[in-house]
Each structure stands twice: as C-alpha cells, then as structure tokens.
Amino acid sequence: MSYRVLITENIYEEGKEYLRSHGYELKMASDISENVLVEEVKDCDAILVRMANITEKIMKSGTKLKVVSKFGVGVDNIDVEAASSLGIRVTNSPESNKNSVAEYTMGLILLLAKKLLIYDRELRDGNFQIRKSFGMDLEGKTLGIIGVGSIGELVALKASKGFGMRVIGFKRNITSNQMDSIKLTGDLDYVLKNSDFVSLHVPLTGKTKGMIGKRELSLMKARAFLINTARGEVVDEDALLEALSQNKIAGAAIDVFKGEKPSKDNPIFKLENVIVTPHTAAHTEEAGIRMSVHPAIGIDEVLSGREPSWPVN
Missing domain, CATH: 3.40.50.720 (NAD(P)-binding Rossmann-like Domain)
Structure with a gap:
C-alpha cells in the first residue's frame, strides 16, 4: 500500500x-x-x-x-x-536545529556585549572616536535562560564552558535544581533580577504568551540585555519598546516578532540599542x-x- x-x-x-x-x-x-x-x-x-x-x-x-x-x-x-x-x-x-539556534544566540550575545554593530556603523560614518565607548567581557557575567529545553540547555553549555559565564535558568517543572552548566529555579523573577543577559527559549503556549511584559522587564538590571530567538508573542512588544526607548534595559536582540513578519514601520527598528534579524536563528x-x-x-x-x-x- x-x-x-x-x-x-x-x-x-x-x-x-x-x-x-x-x-x-x-x-x-x-x-x-x-x-x-x-x-x-x-x-x-x-x-x-x-x-x-x-x-x-x-x-x-x-x-x-x-x-x-x-x-x-x-x-x-x-x-x-x-x-x-x-x-x-x-x-x-x-x-x-538546536545547535544552530544555540550558536546564533551566543552570536547575538557577543554582538551586544562587544558593541560590534555599533563600532561598525560608527566607523563607516567616520566616527573613529567610538573606540572610547567600551563593551564588556562575558566571563563572569550571568546569563539567565527562560525555558530550559534542548536549546536552552545547549546555550547554557556553550556560555558556561566556552565563555566562563554563570548560568541560571527558569523552568516550571524541576526534577533537580542542578543540571550540567546551569542552576535551575522555578522563580522567574529571580532570574530576571540577577541576569546580565536574559535569553528566551520557551515554546509559544497559553502560559508563555506575553510572559515577558512591563512588570518583568522592570525587574531586569538597567545594564541587562534581552535576547529572543523563541517566539515573538512571548514578549509584549509595546512594553519592550518602552523599556528600550527609556533605557530601562541596555538593549535587545530580537529574531522573532509578533505575527511573524514585522511591519517595516515597526518603531523598534528605529532604536539604536536593538539588533533585529528575520527569524533566522535556525537558518543554516x-x-x-x-x-x-x-x-x-x-x-x-x-x-x-x-x-x-x-x-x-
């Protein structure tokens, strides 16, 4: 048959x-x-x-x-x-695609930490003095992972073993609070408050839709960065726009947007502290x-x- x-x-x-x-x-x-x-x-x-x-x-x-x-x-x-x-x-x-997305996530983290796109853009515009604006090292910094599935766990491994980062992760159902390269907690607020970088790796469900909103963003450090390679609807875009434009967080790297294809007039595109990509984290x-x-x-x-x-x- x-x-x-x-x-x-x-x-x-x-x-x-x-x-x-x-x-x-x-x-x-x-x-x-x-x-x-x-x-x-x-x-x-x-x-x-x-x-x-x-x-x-x-x-x-x-x-x-x-x-x-x-x-x-x-x-x-x-x-x-x-x-x-x-x-x-x-x-x-x-x-x-877990390795592809994990590598991409680390690439976005590096771009944010080292200000690579800012240096590139400013030097092309003739601003050599941008070199006086310093980036940061990843070693010793805390990476918070929201959603510790196969991708989140691999990001943790690459961040901790490859870059010497401390990794904490939010997971709803924990059988053990310690995994290789990552300390787990069921307290989302703890992860948001204590991370220098917050990376999202949850599926889109009724529980995760809008889980990062105004309150959650307000808990993050002013020098912290948000990375989203999960789904756009996990983040309240209006709240993120406010947090970024008012420098309540340092910046963001966004690979996914609400409704999949964002409008070219999306106000987030006008912000200089944001890296945007067209849902390409798995594109290898x-x-x-x-x-x-x-x-x-x-x-x-x-x-x-x-x-x-x-x-x-």
Missing part, C-alpha cells in the same frame, strides 16, 4: 528523498491557504508542514490523515488539541537538512506503526 504525503512548503531534497526511498508518494501543496489545503489533504495520509497553519478544518478534511509532522520545533501553527481529538499524531524536530544548511529529514522520519515511524522518536501528542 502506498501512502501519500502532502508537503505544504518546499523542503530540502534530503527530506523528500528519505520519503521516496521508503515508498511514499509526495504531493506539493499549490498554496498554503486553508481553503486550498482543505482540498489537497483529502487523499493524503500525512502532512509535512513548515509555516502553514494546520487547522481543525484541514485535519477533518483529511479523512485518511494519520500524522502531521513539523519542519522545526515550534508547533504553534498546528492545532495539536484538535489533532489529538481526531486521533492524528503530531511530531516535530527538536534535535534538528545543516539545520535545514535535519529539519527536512527528521519530520520525514516521524511520518515513516507513525505510518509504519512505530512510536515516533519526537512525539508532540
């Missing part, structure tokens, strides 16, 4: 080849709108999705559908609750290949009757 996989957006050839070599027929979606996917999923057994929203309506239309597998980690674009009620498995790829060739192959593996595991390596539900 041949199974058919609907791929909502293009992936690396390695992921497609994995599926073909295991006997799957591939169907590329013509568009990622709900109305189109509702029709195109009808004859498919699996969906491999990147950024498209996989709604209850789409999944109900897929009467043969058994699994939705995510290119990447965050599954906030998949109605997981609806999938569970329909008996559809959801898998993701948590191991695929190596991660792209893994993010293509791992969901393909998840599809094959489910359709072969095996427990998936990276289950979400």
Whole structure:
C-alpha cells in the first residue's frame, strides 16, 4: 500500500528523498491557504508542514490523515488539541536545529556585549572616536535562560564552558535544581533580577504568551540585555519598546516578532540599542537538512506503526 504525503512548503531534497526511498508518494501543496489545503489533504495520509497553519478544518478534511509532522520545533501553527481529538499524531524536530539556534544566540550575545554593530556603523560614518565607548567581557557575567529545553540547555553549555559565564535558568517543572552548566529555579523573577543577559527559549503556549511584559522587564538590571530567538508573542512588544526607548534595559536582540513578519514601520527598528534579524536563528544548511529529514522520519515511524522518536501528542 502506498501512502501519500502532502508537503505544504518546499523542503530540502534530503527530506523528500528519505520519503521516496521508503515508498511514499509526495504531493506539493499549490498554496498554503486553508481553503486550498482543505482540498489537497483529502487523499493524503500525512502532512509535512513548515509555516502553514494546520487547522481543525484541514485535519477533518483529511479523512485518511494519520500524522502531521513539523519542519522545526515550534508547533504553534498546528492545532495539536484538535489533532489529538481526531486521533492524528503530531511530531516535530527538536534535535534538528538546536545547535544552530544555540550558536546564533551566543552570536547575538557577543554582538551586544562587544558593541560590534555599533563600532561598525560608527566607523563607516567616520566616527573613529567610538573606540572610547567600551563593551564588556562575558566571563563572569550571568546569563539567565527562560525555558530550559534542548536549546536552552545547549546555550547554557556553550556560555558556561566556552565563555566562563554563570548560568541560571527558569523552568516550571524541576526534577533537580542542578543540571550540567546551569542552576535551575522555578522563580522567574529571580532570574530576571540577577541576569546580565536574559535569553528566551520557551515554546509559544497559553502560559508563555506575553510572559515577558512591563512588570518583568522592570525587574531586569538597567545594564541587562534581552535576547529572543523563541517566539515573538512571548514578549509584549509595546512594553519592550518602552523599556528600550527609556533605557530601562541596555538593549535587545530580537529574531522573532509578533505575527511573524514585522511591519517595516515597526518603531523598534528605529532604536539604536536593538539588533533585529528575520527569524533566522535556525537558518543554516545543516539545520535545514535535519529539519527536512527528521519530520520525514516521524511520518515513516507513525505510518509504519512505530512510536515516533519526537512525539508532540
């Protein structure tokens, strides 16, 4: 029996080849709108999705559908609750991009600490005297990690072992308060108050949406920096804009924004104490290949009757 996989957006050839070599027929979606996917999923057994929203309506239309597998980690674009009620498995790829995001996070921290973009910009404008404005060393500084999953833990390892930073982490459910390279706490306020850099690594859920707001930002040191490579909706952008423009915190590096694609008129873009990037923390060739192959593996595991390596539900 041949199974058919609907791929909502293009992936690396390695992921497609994995599926073909295991006997799957591939169907590329013509568009990622709900109305189109509702029709195109009808004859498919699996969906491999990147950024498209996989709604209850789409999944109900897929009467043969058994699994939705995510290119990447965050599954906030998949109605997981609806999938569970329909008996559809959801898998993701948590191991695929963790090193890429962890390296990127450390890169952003270095850019902020060493003022590299400021030096570059000012020297290009003829301001050699910018060299009198000093950056800071990372050694001995405290990095606070909000969300200690696979990415957060790897950031902690790189920061502590590679740069001599002290690392503290916020985690809601703690089985042990000490992990390799990081001291854990269930007290978010403690992490915010005591960190020189705060890095966000939580998934977007009902509990994490807006978890960093005006109150939380007010707890941070005036010389502290915020780094967000998680999801834009985790941070109240208006509160962050106020904190940055009034120098209540020293600066921020933001890879993700509310609604995914920010407006070019976003007032945060006008601030000089902010580094912004277009959701590219996981954008390496190596991660792209893994993010293509791992969901393909998840599809094959489910359709072969095996427990998936990276289950979400």
